[in-house]
Amino acid sequence: MTLFDFFTCIETQYKNTLPFVVYRKPGESSISALLQEDDCLHITKEFTEKGFVFAPFDDAQDAVLLPSEQASRIVCSDYEVIPVQLHGKPLSVVNNEQKAFHINLVNKGVKAIQASEFQKVVLSRQEEVEVKGSNPIEIFKNLLNHYSLAFVYCLYHPKVGLWLGATPETLIKIEGPQFSIMSLAGTQEYNGTLDVTWQEKEKEEQQFVTDFIIDSIKPSVDYLRVSETETVKAGNLVHLRTLISARLVANSSLKEVISIIHPTPAVCGLPKQASKDFILEHENYNREFYTGFLGELNMETVAKPRSGARNIENRAYAMPKKSTQLYVNLRCMQIKNHTAIIYVGGGITAHSHSESEWEETVSKSKVMKNVL
Numbered sequence: 001m002t003l004f005d006f007f008t009c010i011e012t013q014y015k016n017t018l019p020f021v022v023y024r025k026p027g028e029s030s031i032s033a034l035l036q037e038d039d040c041l042h043i044t045k046e047f048t049e050k051g052f053v054f055a056p057f058d059d060a061q062d063a064v065l066l067p068s069e070q071a072s073r074i075v076c077s078d079y080e081v082i083p084v085q086l087h088g089k090p091l092s093v094v095n096n097e098q099k100a101f102h103i104n105l106v107n108k109g110v111k112a113i114q115a116s117e118f119q120k121v122v123l124s125r126q127e128e129v130e131v132k133g134s135n136p137i138e139i140f141k142n143l144l145n146h147y148s149l150a151f152v153y154c155l156y157h158p159k160v161g162l163w164l165g166a167t168p169e170t171l172i173k174i175e176g177p178q179f180s181i182m183s184l185a186g187t188q189e190y191n192g193t194l195d196v197t198w199q200e201k202e203k204e205e206q207q208f209v210t211d212f213i214i215d216s217i218k219p220s221v222d223y224l225r226v227s228e229t230e231t232v233k234a235g236n237l238v239h240l241r242t243l244i245s246a247r248l249v250a251n252s253s254l255k256e257v258i259s260i261i262h263p264t265p266a267v268c269g270l271p272k273q274a275s276k277d278f279i280l281e282h283e284n285y286n287r288e289f290y291t292g293f294l295g296e297l298n299m300e301t302v303a304k305p306r307s308g309a310r311n312i313e314n315r316a317y318a319m320p321k322k323s324t325q326l327y328v329n330l331r332c333m334q335i336k337n338h339t340a341i342i343y344v345g346g347g348i349t350a351h352s353h354s355e356s357e358w359e360e361t362v363s364k365s366k367v368m369k370n371v372l
């Protein structure tokens, strides 16, 4: 399908106020979309359906599904990125009230950690930017051009809202019994090099995430590999990242794995329940789908035949496989009544300084402000 036809279908769907999701996976050139045929709100509890899932932070709330069976799928296979410079211009002046609230929130978090209520908590805030006259599809195209290494999406449902984002973080990728999970935490501004020094605070908060993932998935896997930890770039920022690959034991379900890992300490804290309770009580706003997860659920993908494979059948046939690829909903925003609500947060440990944590959220907010 041509790029023009692809975006015309999406514009028409949006005009007809029908649900859709359009997305591009990290580093890929093809853009896909699911266009739901009616405006029903579908949910998934078991994660066994085929489609696109959009789940909130609070795992006690329902996950939304755009089911493949009630949607048509369109693909534009060669979107060419138009290279752009990140301008990073501040679109809003510092709101002192918001800053004071966030600093106070971080200080409360540090105190609770010092009182041993939990070890880590991820505290966040929302920031509003006026976007009068902006077309969300144009903002989506800006995201595609700015963030080629992120999972970029725009999701609309009349009963859910309009969300856009460019996330650097994978929650889980599953193909058959094989899966991989990402541990991503620690943040610095990108200054032209990946050769950066990390403080103990950042190393510790990222290690919390890695250890949590390994400990919690151990009973469900019979093979586990942990990569070296490396520095990776995400827009105007760099993070620490470790990849964990594993093989699920027979009989373990996706629902089980999701309930163990979501929300991870990269977006919630450690232990999970105590930090989540703190967030729900003190953040003073509803995260909704920010720090939830989203992506393809049990979709059929065609694995490319291995060109070097000895077995002639392996070379001749592309094998259809069931695959799930879920991303954490970070670096995202919701557009409501001509206002972009941008969501940003950061991990707090006993060594956090509230002023630097505020600055970190300001840096993170530029990821979305850059495209408005």
Ligand SMILES: C=C(O[C@@H]1C=C(C(=O)O)C=C[C@H]1O)C(=O)O
Residues within 6 Å of the ligand: 122, 124, 169, 184, 185, 186, 187, 239, 266, 267, 330, 331, 343, 344, 345, 346, 347, 348, 364
């Ligand atoms: C919570 C966010 O990001 C998470 C927190 C990070 C941190 O504390 O350094 C880094 C990456 C993400 O795991 C966000 O971007 O809003």
